[in-house]
Structure formats: structure tokens, C-alpha cells
Amino acid sequence: xxxxxxxxxxxxxxxxxxxxxxxxxxxxxxxxxxxxxxxxxxxxxxxxxxxxxxxxxxxxxxxxxxxxxxxxxxxxxxxxxxxxxxxxxxxxxxxxxxxxxxxxxxxxxxxxxxxxxxxxxxxxxxxxxxxxxxxxxxxxxxxxxxxxxxxxxxxxxxxxxxxxxxxxxxxxxxxxxxxxxxxxxxxxxxxxxxxxxxxxxxxxxxxxxxx
Numbered sequence: 001x002x003x004x005x006x007x008x009x010x011x012x013x014x015x016x017x018x019x020x021x022x023x024x025x026x027x028x029x030x031x032x033x034x035x036x037x038x039x040x041x042x043x044x045x046x047x048x049x050x051x052x053x054x055x056x057x058x059x060x061x062x063x064x065x066x067x068x069x070x071x072x073x074x075x076x077x078x079x080x081x082x083x084x085x086x087x088x089x090x091x092x093x094x095x096x097x098x099x100x101x102x103x104x105x106x107x108x109x110x111x112x113x114x115x116x117x118x119x120x121x122x123x124x125x126x127x128x129x130x131x132x133x134x135x136x137x138x139x140x141x142x143x144x145x146x147x148x149x150x151x152x153x154x155x156x157x158x159x160x161x162x163x164x165x166x167x168x169x170x171x172x173x174x175x176x177x178x179x180x181x182x183x184x185x186x187x188x189x190x191x192x193x194x195x196x197x198x199x200x201x202x203x204x205x206x207x208x209x210x211x
Contacts, residue, residue, distance in 0.1 A: 007044040009065070019168065021103040023057040025033060026127070027057070027156070028040060028081060028083075029058065029084060029086075029154050029158060030061075030084055030085075030161070031086075031089040031161050032088045036063060039063070039082070040068070040087060041065070041068050041081055043065075044176055045065060048066050048067045049066040051066070053064070057103075058103035058123070059102030059103065059189070060085040060087055060102065061085070062083055062085040062172060064085060065082050068082035069082040069083070076078075078109040089165040089167075090165075091104075091125060092105040092106065092119060092165060092168075092169070094106070095107075095108065098122065100127075101124050102123075103123050104122050105162075106119065106120040106121075107169070108120070110135070116135070117133055117135070118130055118131065119133070119169075121161065121162055123153075124140050128149065128150050128158060129150065129153060129162055130147075130162065131146065131163065131166050133169070135169075135170055139174075139199055139201050140173050141163035141173055141175075141176070142166075142174070143175070143176050143178070143200060144175065144176070144177035144192070147162055147163060149189065170187055175194045175195070176194055176196065176197055177196070178197070179196050
């Protein structure tokens, strides 16, 4: 009997989708940082303990706050914030080499002659969010043009993870982000510590044909 290769996104010959919850549910995600001091609800982790589980849904390491877990056990209707996964915002894959399972960042550099690129956030090979960015190397400036996360994946930290991934590509640049319309977009934008407008860039005007 000849064995068949297992493609990305398959486990034991079956397609890995997570739709039936076999890999656990969706949990919040945060960009990887240094030493953790508090949980997502501000509880100090060294006081009552923490666990270091592994999210099979995302294929990422995670942290679980014991205090928050006890609180959620007493209040079933409380928002689930006890456990969250860590995604390295600097770990960005090329589109043709991205893993087909788990939660990953996929970078699309600007096409030749342009300055606008994008980064996708994919879950098991499916795009669940994206950020578009315009960068100018001569000016050392960047603009966060647009951030979008699918409706069913919001309030999980996917948006802030995409912003962190964008900044990670040019951490020393001057960053700006426009002010969007709509309450959801405005609520998200109000949490981003960036200037609302960037200094005029002659290089951007040249690539777009504007004078």
C-alpha cells in the first residue's frame, strides 16, 4: 500500500478546519511581548498563578490567568478573557511559503513601482483580516491605510495584531493613520497611538501620478 502525502491543512488525511471545535474555540490573541505582568483584565499574574497552555486552534503558545478563569467559572456570561494566545508580529511568511494551518501572518510587499503593500492574517489558510500600508523609504514614513477583520473574528485582538505586524516591518519610521468613518472603525482607531495625518511625501505623489 502506497501512502499518500498529507497536504497543508490536513490531519490524518482529513481536512483541518476546526469547524467542529476539535481544536478548541477561538480565544483572544495578542502580539508577543516581553515578560507578562498582568492578564487581559489587569490581574497580576504572579499573585495567584498562571498556566502556559498550547492553542491547537491557532497552533500558538498561550497564557491562562487562574484568577480570571475562576471569575468566568462563576459568571458563565462573562467575556472569555482568561486565556490568550501569543503571535510574534515579526514572524511574517511569504504568500507561497505560508503554513496552511494555524494562525499566521502573510506579507505581500508592494508591487514594483508602487509603495502600498499588505499583510494578511490567515487561520488555517483562510484570510480573516488584513492591513494595507503605504511606506516611503526615502522619507522614512509610513501610513496605516486600512485595517479589516471579518465580523466573526472581531474583539479577539486580530486588528491590533495586524497593526503590530505592520509597524514591525518599519519600526523606526514615522507612522500615521487616517481617521475613518463609522463607530466600529472609530472605536478601533481611537486605540492606535499614531498621528492622524502624515507629512506630505513627494515620492507618494510621484508613484500615484499626483502632482
